Amino acid sequence: MSTPAEHHVLVDGTGVRFSCTEGDTLLRAALRAGVGLSYECNSGACGSCRYELVDGEVRDRRPDAPGLSPRDRRRGRRLACQSEPLSDCVVRAGSLGEVTAYRPVTQTARLRAVRPLTHDMSEFVFTADEHAAFAPGQYAMLYFPDGRVERAYSMSNLGNRDREWKFVVKRTPDGQATSILFDKLEVGSEVVLDGPYGHAYLRPERNRDIVCVAGGSGLGAMISVVLGAAALPDAVDRTAHLFIGGRREEDVHIPEAVLVARRRLRALHVHTAVSEADGCDAQPPCGIPPFRGFVHEAVVRTLGESITGFTYYAAGPPAMTDALARALVVERGLPADHLYFDRFC
Numbered sequence: 001m002s003t004p005a006e007h008h009v010l011v012d013g014t015g016v017r018f019s020c021t022e023g024d025t026l027l028r029a030a031l032r033a034g035v036g037l038s039y040e041c042n043s044g045a046c047g048s049c050r051y052e053l054v055d056g057e058v059r060d061r062r063p064d065a066p067g068l069s070p071r072d073r074r075r076g077r078r079l080a081c082q083s084e085p086l087s088d089c090v091v092r093a094g095s096l097g098e099v100t101a102y103r104p105v106t107q108t109a110r111l112r113a114v115r116p117l118t119h120d121m122s123e124f125v126f127t128a129d130e131h132a133a134f135a136p137g138q139y140a141m142l143y144f145p146d147g148r149v150e151r152a153y154s155m156s157n158l159g160n161r162d163r164e165w166k167f168v169v170k171r172t173p174d175g176q177a178t179s180i181l182f183d184k185l186e187v188g189s190e191v192v193l194d195g196p197y198g199h200a201y202l203r204p205e206r207n208r209d210i211v212c213v214a215g216g217s218g219l220g221a222m223i224s225v226v227l228g229a230a231a232l233p234d235a236v237d238r239t240a241h242l243f244i245g246g247r248r249e250e251d252v253h254i255p256e257a258v259l260v261a262r263r264r265l266r267a268l269h270v271h272t273a274v275s276e277a278d279g280c281d282a283q284p285p286c287g288i289p290p291f292r293g294f295v296h297e298a299v300v301r302t303l304g305e306s307i308t309g310f311t312y313y314a315a316g317p318p319a320m321t322d323a324l325a326r327a328l329v330v331e332r333g334l335p336a337d338h339l340y341f342d343r344f345c
């Protein structure tokens, strides 16, 4: 088998260079090389990875990606997460940002177990070939060869030597990837796993008191952050609030893993919020009654005056993370760098 070609990429005006294997995207190749191109969703939807191609040729994986507006297209902008270099390239990108200690790796993973959590949410457990190295709160790209479809899913466990990657996935009605995951993928089936990615990971050096906000499918990422805080050597000095939001009471699941984490922390307060029902029967382990309304409203109501005294992690649909950012940063003056999230767009 012939070795895939390597293309050299120069980031204009910075002197930063990296190489990209044919078939890989500009964004992923940069992150694999430790170059912090800006990004969020890795899926073509958020627009954070926009850049200009100064020289060279690229193939666009998703020409109709919603992350580019008609104006962006007129100006010749592209998405680094969807561009596959076909030659050496020179690109003009915004300022380079941070990269995590974990470089993304592509490997094969086998489905080992599926555990139903709610009527439309299950935990999927994979065993990968080599690594399960990631920070709490990060995500991976899962490629399903059967349907030739790739999507982002957040890990719900911690990095480990057992090569185990767990994901909490919510079924999307008629969704391409979730139909495969829920209806076709059998235990023992293989997928391609590429990761880790994402910025909304636990920063132990930040405030010891944290708030994790999970909207619907964002639960897995927030379980991981809580578990990460509980695994720190000074966990006993740390307090965490976990807010879990859903539309109806049947959507809300309080994971057992967080009950275990609770024993290691100074305190773990679990709050639930239900936006469309009269109430919620899911009994939080700390006895705090469920809130009726959106999960960001539950945060504001519950934390009151102390709201700016925490570092926040959030995961879920863009409407939820945007509403939370507005409530915390715009309306209550939380410094923007005290809130971490990757929008699930």
Ligand SMILES: Cc1cc2nc3c(=O)[nH]c(=O)nc-3n(C[C@H](O)[C@H](O)[C@H](O)COP(=O)(O)OP(=O)(O)OC[C@H]3O[C@@H](n4cnc5c(N)ncnc54)[C@H](O)[C@@H]3O)c2cc1C
Pocket: 040, 041, 042, 043, 044, 045, 062, 139, 150, 151, 152, 153, 154, 155, 167, 168, 169, 170, 171, 172, 174, 175, 176, 177, 178, 179, 198, 217, 218, 220, 221, 342, 343, 344, 345
């Ligand atoms: C950073 C991040 C983390 C996420 N973590 C989780 C998680 O932990 N649990 C969970 O349940 N969901 C998570 N999601 C959402 C998940 O990636 C899927 O969007 C969701 O499962 C629906 O996929 P689907 O294919 O079933 O639905 P569909 O309706 O078929 O697809 C919807 C999504 O796929 C995107 N899409 C469409 N075509 C393409 C394409 N060619 N290439 C790439 N993307 C495409 C769309 O922008 C849309 O967001 C996450 C999303 C992101 C961005």
Ligand code: FES
Pocket: 038, 039, 040, 041, 042, 043, 044, 045, 046, 047, 048, 049, 050, 067, 079, 080, 081, 082
């Ligand atoms: S559009 Fe590329 S990272 Fe979101």
